[in-house]
Amino acid sequence: MEFNNLIYQKQGEIAVLSINRPKALNALNEELLQELNIAIDKICVDKEINVLILTGEGKSFVAGADITQMQKKTSDEARNFAELGMKVFRKIELMDTPVIAAVNGFALGGGCELALACDIRLASSKAKFGQPEVGLGITPGFGGTQRLPRIIGEAKAKELIFTGSMVDAETAKNIGLVNNVFEPDTLLDEAFKLAKKIAANGSLSVKYSKAAINKGLQMDLDSAMELEKDLFALCFASEQQKEGMAAFVEKRKPNFK
Ligand code: CAA
CATH class of the missing domain: 1.10.12.10 (Lyase 2-enoyl-coa Hydratase, Chain  A, domain 2)
Structure with a gap:
């Protein structure tokens, strides 16, 4: 599979999809979301794949939806954009195959929401999580107001969303946002170890x-x-x-x- 904004690799039963727009810290624009949608559809029909790992190229997992692309949107256009992001993330959440987010860096806004749609979140010790949307004058738009409280509880989710604060990986682990934290250079190996352990089962x-x-x-x-x-x-x-x-x-x- 060839994409402008994604790198796809398959190693036996394990697929790795890496968000590849590092100059914009992997911010999600419409083209990237459309490519993600196509990639997930293809992975869903590939019967050889038993685990998917999602990660990001460079210092960011995903630093949110693309602010420059959103800046001039009307309400109707913003609704369509939210619908696209929500559709793709829901597909990831509902796909048969377990999905591990290997969060290598910033997971902000739509990036945190993407990680939340995955089944298991592993983080690099350098990762940072947050929903900074209120600082931009918007709400989260790819499911953050719904998945975050379901995963970390209402009070903590409200604190994170109302303040727009970022938390580091250890704090994210303490509040149940990530399953485990690893040194940056071991993160992908650890994600593979976990994926292989899952894939060894029925x-x-x-x-x-x-x-x-x-x-x-x-x-x-x-x-x-x-x-x-x-x-x-x-x-x-x-x-x-x-x-x-x-x-x-x-x-x-x-x-x-
Ligand atoms: N959209 C578009 N471009 C982005 C971006 C985003 N979300 N995040 C980073 N970039 C771009 C920057 O504009 C910059 O581009 P240029 O080099 O062309 O200037 C490049 O990525 C590198 O970023 P910085 O120079 O800012 O890097 P930094 O290390 O100093 O800061 C950061 C990193 C703290 C993550 C900072 O980039 C930042 O705050 N980004 C925005 C985070 C954010 O607000 N995300 C939420 C978006 S809204 C959303 O996601 C809505 C939703 O729910 C659907």
Whole structure:
């Protein structure tokens, strides 16, 4: 896959998509969002891929939506722009494959929102997180007001969004915004280690678990339990369940296809 603003690599079951507009700190303009949309569509239909890692080139993960492109927008144009960003991020959130954000630097505004749409966030010790939109006279527009409180809780999310403050990686870990923090030069290796650990498991059961968590969190508990029951039952119609349990009984490692 060739793009102007993305670098795509595939190593076996693991795909890496790197946002590549370093001169603008990987700010998200419309072209970049359209490319991201196409890349995610292609990754979704590639049955070989079991984990996606999202990262950024240079010193930034993503420093937000492109302010120069937004500056002159009318309300209608701004609504369309928000719709595009939201559509792509929702696709990332709902794709079967688990997505790890390897946050290598600034994750601000739309960049923080992109990381929030991923399943797991790992950060470089140099990463900085924040929703600085109110300082620009706007609200977050790619889902930040909704995902941030769901992930770190309402009070902390309101503090971050109302003040527009940036927090460092350790603080982000303490408030539950990132899963773990690593030295900058080990971040991608650690993301790969985690991706390989996930990919070594039954891919169907990982995908069903992602669906159960993401969809179940939007439901009442009883309906969510029904969903879990259905997905649990579906696993027993798969070769992977047969292999996983046979391997346990035969005291060997499973060989999932
Ligand atoms: N949009 C457009 N260009 C951006 C950008 C953005 N979000 N962030 C950085 N850039 C550009 C800068 O304009 C600069 O370009 P030039 O070299 O052409 O001047 C280049 O990237 C390098 O940036 P800086 O010189 O500012 O780098 P720095 O290290 O001094 O500062 C920074 C880094 C603190 C991240 C600073 O660039 C910054 O504050 N960026 C904006 C962050 C922001 O407000 N993000 C939210 C955007 S709104 C949004 O995302 C809405 C939404 O929810 C959809």
